[in-house]
Amino acid sequence: MTTEMTEELRDEAREIQDDLVALRRTLHQWPELGNHLPVTREQVLGALDGLPLELTFSCLSPVDGLHCGQCNKCAERRRAFSEAGIDALTRYAVPLTTSAMDRR
Numbered sequence: 001m002t003t004e005m006t007e008e009l010r011d012e013a014r015e016i017q018d019d020l021v022a023l024r025r026t027l028h029q030w031p032e033l034g035n036h037l038p039v040t041r042e043q044v045l046g047a048l049d050g051l052p053l054e055l056t057f058s059c060l061s062p063v064d065g066l067h068c069g070q071c072n073k074c075a076e077r078r079r080a081f082s083e084a085g086i087d088a089l090t091r092y093a094v095p096l097t098t099s100a101m102d103r104r
């Protein structure tokens, strides 16, 4: 990454900093316990709406720059995007199997 790219990334991060601080403060207004977080879920999904999530990467064992489609992180990704109703357009090197989706 060049210095110019680093500075551009830093500038873009500064542009969204106030929005992220506001989101954090909103989330903290409704503290939820345990793993059932309906208010947090809605707030986070709202903040993610419209973002290019297909550009994110979460695989533990990439294959030729693609998500492997077989590790537990690929399974979590597929499940989370499916439950959220998000079409993430993720390209997998190997299609995710049902058994891989069951591993968490």
Ligand SMILES: [Zn+2]
Binding pocket: 058, 059, 060, 061, 062, 067, 068, 069, 070, 071, 072, 073, 074
């Ligand atoms: Zn993977």
